Amino acid sequence: MIGLKVTDLSFHYPDRTQVLNGINFQIEPGERVGLLGPNGAGKTTLLLHLNGLLRAAEGTIQVGDLTLSDEVLSEVRRMVGFVFQDPDDQLFMATVAEDVAFGPRNFGFGQAEVDRRVESALEAVGESDLAPRAPHHLSGGERRKVAIATVLSTDSALLVLDEPTSNLDPAGRRELVNLLASLPATLLVVSHDLPFVLELCPRSLIIDQGRIVADGETRQLLLDRELLAKHRLELAYGFDPANIADR
Amino acid sequence: MHMPDGYINLATSAGAAVVAAGGVATSLRNSGKELAERQVPLAGLTAAYVFAVQMLNFPVAAGTSGHLLGGALAAILLGPTLGALVVTVVVVMQALLFADGGVSALGLNVLNMALVTPVVGWLVFRWLMKVLPARTSSAVVSSMVAAAVSVVASATAFVIEYSLGGQGGVAVGTVLQAMVGVHALIGLGEGLITALTVGTVLAVRPDLVKGAADLPLVTDRTAPSRATTVTFVVGGLVAALVLVFVLAPIASSAPDGLEKVALDTGFSEAATDHPVGGPLADYGVSGVDSERAGTVLAGTIGVAATFAIGLAIATLLRRRRAT
Amino acid sequence: MSGSHAHALHYHGHSPVHHLPAETKLVGLLVFVLSVVSTPPTAIWAFCGYALILMIALGLSEVPARFFITRMAIDLPFVLFALLIPFVGVEPKIAIGPFAISEPGLLSAWNILVKATLGAGASVMLAATTEVPDLLRGLQRLKVPVVLVAIASFMIRYLDVVAGEFRRTRVAMAARGHNPRTVFDAKPLAVASGALFIRSYERGERVHQAMLARGYDGTWPSSGNERIAAKTWIVGLTPALFAVIVAIAARLL
Incomplete structure (x- = not known):
């Protein structure tokens, strides 16, 4: 497992819209951290920086021992597993097995090793049977789990997930929590689903207008009504973090 | 439009396959490395899009309906090279997965639908864009004309192929009249939908319209001047006339000597009583007994109709801008 | 096209035809169709031969005839169009009731009908018995x-x-x-x-x-390029070989 350190990260689009404005935070190896914030706060933009899909004007990103740069881009992309919000964007090959094999093939593994990795990644998400199926025939929950398998197959040690519970039914959401909690990886999870974050991530960051505005224990953050209201975050009706036992 | 096996003889089909393969190879070479690195998923998604909009049937006239070919649209959005590759993939997969279009006619179908339409559409579009003022409205109007002309060009390509390797039985003139006539009408629908599609994309993501890449990104809100409209009418008219008077005689001149007798006697009589493809009967050319005159008349009617619609769009646009 | 399935013509099965590598079926389809198209329309017995080959292949594929025939309906607009040809065709004409039927038109209509139908049938066979990923791999190997x-x-x-x-x-x-x-x-x-x-x-x-x-750098990862045994090719191309024999016979006789 590896850690992540982001220092003074700033980013603006070509039209000068400032999206990230001096982001600083650090995640220890093995931590599970939630990233909360209103729409347009810069959450997805931040995630896209973590494996170099976007390159910031200023600031550094350190993944494990590596500082992100062109020379180590391929290595960083192997270590950081990115699970996109819409599994349909992530699962682009004709079959599940080919899709899970896409990463390992790009990173130059031989056929036997690729097969082994596909098998063990699908096993890790509990969906070995899906290997020959076409992605568009899967249910929402199956797609999400296969999407996670596509990054596990490259031995990603830091998983970055964008809205993993979107479009999942309650049972699928429950299975996802159990799966993510069982993985031996550092997690950074963007979500609007606050109960999900509370259950999975002991620690959370709140981002708004391109800045980290809060960093602390998830339960404490969610109990701070004033803080939540200020950043357009809201607990689901009837949900009270104070009444939930620790996992 | 998807030709099955048996329409055109083997030699012509093989020739078309060679031409089509050459065209695809040229496109692949021109698209170069950028295609591999960046545009494969974009091309694939656009192919899925073209496939989906080809299911979009629109009513033409007298109970017939046409569906979008999408060649000109793909070229205007992606450029002629990538546009041609995208539609090629669509046409090939339609033959292999959906048995739509014959395998022996694959070269012909790729040539007519995936190469002629993007290339003709692109050339007409770029030429009009050069003639017209650099405005969003010009791009919309040019798309309309380019798409309409591309469909008629595709139909003309079929007639040329038929004249070279058709299995006989029907005079080339009759086929020309039917194909160009019907496709002038289908071209109107194609032009309208293409123009509105390009207009919508230009309004939201102008950067995605490759054909209009040199337009200033700030959309102008001024009404097109009278001069614009005049330029449009003159420019489009010239393009269409080129099509009618240059392409049509090429198609019909080759078999003239061989089939002249058959044409003079058989054609007029047959066409009066038994129209090909329905709408031609209402199309007002069936009584004409000279093949050449009938061809030009069919084309001219198509052109006139194209322009009526083009003018209607231009007027509509102007009215909307004014309010 | 059915809404829930991208490949409406596929019929799931485990017959010998399903298990043939896609590239043998692709080449076989092409050869078969070219044989059909090259046959003069007057050689009616040859078309019976092609139809027989197709029917045997259909039997081996275990694709139900009903499925097969309904999927060939894509041919229908061209059938209708071909039926018009005798009415608009060239001289000489024969009078049938109130209609003047063109003799060359009649021959041409038959020519298109029979070739388009056999071609569509062969194409449906390929589509019905080949999974999309296999088809794509076959194309890549070709x-x-x-x-x-x-x-x-x-x-x-x-x-x-x-x-x-x-x-x-x-x-x-x-x-x-x-x-x-x-x-x-x-x-x-x-x-x-x-x-x-x-x-x-x-x-x-x-x-x-x-x-x-996931590490894409512009090179599409190629899946295994295992070669196909000559025997498999021979088995896969058998229908096409019979079609070629029929085509040659039709030319010579």
């Missing part, structure tokens, strides 16, 4: 440029997604009373088509990001 195969693969993968988005838009429009009758009513559809293009393109951009995130 040296179709890998970029084209990759584009086709993306197209098929996202066909349902894109068509589904389009269908939902049309349902939403119909729900609010949109009922296109003339070309001018097509405007909302065309606007929806523009929006659909933008959505498709933006999805393409996201897919590209997802590929980069």
